Amino acid sequence: xxxxxxxxxxxxxxxxxxxxxxxxxxxxxxxxxxxxxxxxxxxxxxxxxxxxxxxxxxxxxxxxxxxxxxxxxxxxxxxxxxxxxxxxxxxxxxxxxxxxxxxxxxxxxxxxxxxxxxxxxxxxxxxxxxxxxxxxxxxxxxxxxxxxxxxxxxxxxxxxxxxxxxxxxxxxxxxxxxxxxxxxxxxxxxxxxxxxxxxxxxxxxxxxxxxxxxxxxxxxxxxxxxxxxxxxxxxxxxxxxxxxxxxxxxxxxxxxxxxxxxxxxxxxxxxxxxxxxxxxxxxxxxxxxxxxxxxxxxxxxxxxxxxxxxxxxxxxxxxxxxxxxxxxxxxxxxxxxxxxxxxxxxxxxxxxxxxxxxxxxxxxxxxxxxxxxxxxxxxxxxxxxxxxxxxxxxxxxxxxxxxxxxxxxxxxxxxxxxxxxxxxxxxxxxxxxxxxxxxx
Amino acid sequence: xxxxxxxxxxxxxxxxxxxxxxxxxxxxxxxxxxxxxxxxxxxxxxxxxxxxxxxxxxxxxxxxxxxxxxxxxxxxxxxxxxxxxxxxxxxxxxxxxxxxxxxxxxxxxxxxxxxxxxxxxxxxxxxxxxxxxxxxxxxxxxxxxxxxxxxxxxxxxxxxxxxxxxxxxxxxxxxxxxxxxxxxxxxxxxxxxxxxxxxxxxxxxxxxxxxxxxxxxxxxxxxxxxxxxxxxxxxxxxxxxxxxxxxxxxxxxxxxxxxxxxxxxxxxxxxxxxxxxxxxxxxxxxxxxxxxxxxxx
Numbered sequence: 001x002x003x004x005x006x007x008x009x010x011x012x013x014x015x016x017x018x019x020x021x022x023x024x025x026x027x028x029x030x031x032x033x034x035x036x037x038x039x040x041x042x043x044x045x046x047x048x049x050x051x052x053x054x055x056x057x058x059x060x061x062x063x064x065x066x067x068x069x070x071x072x073x074x075x076x077x078x079x080x081x082x083x084x085x086x087x088x089x090x091x092x093x094x095x096x097x098x099x100x101x102x103x104x105x106x107x108x109x110x111x112x113x114x115x116x117x118x119x120x121x122x123x124x125x126x127x128x129x130x131x132x133x134x135x136x137x138x139x140x141x142x143x144x145x146x147x148x149x150x151x152x153x154x155x156x157x158x159x160x161x162x163x164x165x166x167x168x169x170x171x172x173x174x175x176x177x178x179x180x181x182x183x184x185x186x187x188x189x190x191x192x193x194x195x196x197x198x199x200x201x202x203x204x205x206x207x208x209x210x211x212x213x214x215x216x217x218x219x220x221x222x223x224x225x226x227x228x229x230x231x232x233x234x235x236x237x238x239x240x241x242x243x244x245x246x247x248x249x250x251x252x253x254x255x256x257x258x259x260x261x262x263x264x265x266x267x268x269x270x271x272x273x274x275x276x277x278x279x280x281x282x283x284x285x286x287x288x289x290x291x292x293x294x295x296x297x298x299x300x301x302x303x304x305x306x307x308x309x310x311x312x313x314x315x316x317x318x319x320x321x322x323x324x325x326x327x328x329x330x331x332x333x334x335x336x337x338x339x340x341x342x343x344x345x346x347x348x349x350x351x352x353x354x355x356x357x358x359x360x361x362x363x364x365x366x367x368x369x370x371x372x373x374x375x376x377x378x379x380x381x382x383x384x385x386x387x388x389x390x391x392x393x394x395x396x397x398x399x400x401x402x403x404x405x406x407x408x409x410x411x412x413x414x415x416x417x418x419x420x421x422x423x424x425x426x427x428x429x430x431x432x433x434x435x436x437x438x439x440x
Numbered sequence: 441x442x443x444x445x446x447x448x449x450x451x452x453x454x455x456x457x458x459x460x461x462x463x464x465x466x467x468x469x470x471x472x473x474x475x476x477x478x479x480x481x482x483x484x485x486x487x488x489x490x491x492x493x494x495x496x497x498x499x500x501x502x503x504x505x506x507x508x509x510x511x512x513x514x515x516x517x518x519x520x521x522x523x524x525x526x527x528x529x530x531x532x533x534x535x536x537x538x539x540x541x542x543x544x545x546x547x548x549x550x551x552x553x554x555x556x557x558x559x560x561x562x563x564x565x566x567x568x569x570x571x572x573x574x575x576x577x578x579x580x581x582x583x584x585x586x587x588x589x590x591x592x593x594x595x596x597x598x599x600x601x602x603x604x605x606x607x608x609x610x611x612x613x614x615x616x617x618x619x620x621x622x623x624x625x626x627x628x629x630x631x632x633x634x635x636x637x638x639x640x641x642x643x644x645x646x647x648x649x650x651x652x653x654x655x656x657x658x659x660x661x662x663x664x665x666x667x668x669x670x671x672x673x674x675x676x677x678x679x680x681x682x683x684x685x686x687x688x689x690x691x692x693x694x695x696x697x698x699x700x701x702x703x704x705x706x707x708x709x710x711x712x713x714x715x716x717x718x719x720x721x722x723x724x725x726x727x728x729x730x731x732x733x734x735x736x737x
Contacts, residue, residue, distance in 0.1 A: 084696050091482060112483040204679055255679055258570060258591045387479055391698050402681060405593075431480055431487065 045096035136380035149316030153351035174299035199273035202256035206397035215308035228421030298372035312380035473705035495706035527612035593683035619653030
């Protein structure tokens with residue numbers, strides 16, 4: 001290094017001068033090019049979460065070819081931090097143009113006045129047709145009658161089960177109602193051998209109990225979502241069914257952090273049922289050996305009497321009120337809502353599309369594991385659309401966990417849950433009383 | 441120029457930085473803790489209510505706060521002595537004239553301190569897995585029943601303590617090692633000539649000479665361990681049955697998960713008062729011990 005510098009020294013100044021000039025010219029050209037570009041192409045900032053964020057990047061080149069004037073800048077947020085990041089962005093005035101939003105967060109961001117009402121766009125759209133969407137999932141995007149999001153994919157939970165184990169226990173069909181389900185779980189628990197259970201229900205996930213609770217007629221909150229309704233006979237019925245599964249040792253008291261690989265364990269016959277979501281279809285295909293691929297299947301969730309409702313989880317696409325490019329953002333939402341693109345998205349990730357016409361594609365139509373989801377999606381039910389819901393459902397899971405551990409009876413648990421829910425909703429009641437409406 | 445004014449002039453930049461980045465935020469947080477600042481207030485400040493000391497009052501009536509406080513005290517009461525004991529033991533070993541390959545062991549024992557907590561937590565979660573973990577495998581080899589380390593509410597906190605001790609002891613070890621090396625060797629020489637055994641040398645020379653170092657290490661460790669957060673955040677998410685929920689974790693949940701910044705500020709100030717009181721208590725004990733030692737001499 002030093003030797004080279006020494007040798008080159010006499011010629012360096014002139015060379016350096018030229019180099020500097022070229023650099024300057026280059027920089028100027030770049031700067032002017034950038035300025036030029038920003039006049040023509042609009043950059044859309046799109047926040048997407050986790051796996052969806054990584055997959056959607058692959059769908060965007062085609063969109064940018066169709067709309068050369070739009071450049072999409074996808075920023076992928078980890079799910080765990082996304083909620084906090086969105087609220088912080090709102091507080092700091094740095095929200096993106098559009099975002100993927102877990103549909104239980106819509107009410108929260110609407111309370112902040114952060115979201116753009118979308119009904120005018122939908123009315124004039126040739127692509128987004130509300131009647132084509134499953135009604136339960138469309139409803140999660142309406143807050144007090146105003147539409148704030150377009151469903152992107154649905155996350156509902158249903159049964160994955162081992163066909164061969166059910167057959168060996170004497171059952172030809174998966175359960176259709178709770179009575180059959182109980183009977184099958186009891187039989188599967190009785191089979192000989194150590195360390196096995198009928199079903200895997202991770203105790204730190206709220207979706208399982210929530211699914212059972214949504215199957216009841218009683219609403220989860222009452223009086224305009226101002227008070228908890230967990231002491232209703234319906235919720236108690238669901239909680240008792242849930243807790244009994246653990247008390248009868250049909251499910252282990254394990255959190256999902258302690259079951260890093262449920263697929264292989266189901267392959268080994270540790271569990272015969274697994275109440276979980278659509279992403280597991282790909283996991284089962286990937287992780288179980290070819291010889292076992294015929295042994296597992298999916299079934300719609302059994303209800304108290306006959307096929308039951310399920311949760312309407314998943315994500316929606318929303319536009320932020322502060323965005324200067326709402327038209328372009330809507331163009332991207334329309335693009336991502338096309339059945340053909342939703343089918344591609346399913347092929348990439350296994351996320352269930354929210355439109356019936358997307359399900360007519362051959363990939364989904366010919367997939368037996370997906371068909372159980374198709375029938376479940378007609379029966380998904382929204383949860384109360386209030387900002388406090390996420391917190392309430394977290395309390396529900398914590399208290400249900402204690403009941404499953406035997407620390408609380410069902411009556412004590414539901415009373416405690418109503419007490420905590422009513423405390424959480426105190427501010428909402430005050431807001432309603434003082435503003436004659438939700439919005440100040 | 442007036443020397444007083446000159447002194448203030450020199451202090452001004454530091455005071456300005458301290459004021460803007462420390463004093464103002466602390467006062468703002470104190471103000472926040474007297475309100476019910478939440479999501480609705482973030483949307484519109486008209487939804488902010490001044491609630492006086494209600495946040496503190498409600499906190500004292502919240503079972504979760506008391507169980508989080510209990511968990512935190514449990515963590516401090518077991519974790520701090522274990523951590524300092526391990527640091528002292530390893531520092532003594534490293535300082536021993538019999539030890540070989542000292543730089544290697546010093547680096548190896550310090551390594552956990554500089555590793556990322558998230559990365560090593562993943563490894564610990566595997567090691568302590570009920571079914572496939574190395575720890576339960578070892579227990580099985582000697583004929584003991586497997587323990588549900590991170591899933592049993594009784595075992596989760598001990599596991600977190602073990603993790604925290606392993607992760608942190610190296611830091612104190614280095615400080616104590618420096619303290620040990622500062623003890624003049626002629627003291628030991630004199631003791632040996634007088635016929636003092638190794639344990640007596642430790643008790644009458646090493647420990648008294650280490651007293652200032654140990655005091656500082658204890659205060660820093662206690663204050664640090666009271667702010668337990670990262671370990672349960674990455675290992676158990678506060679579970680099972682909220683048995684690893686710490687006060688700081690509670691604050692994080694209230695503040696950044698549910699955006700109840702008023703309540704979270706109240707938690708923060710309560711924790712500050714507790715740490716302050718405990719530190720004062722430690723200093724008082726130390727001073728009393730010193731006086732007693734001085735009286736004996």
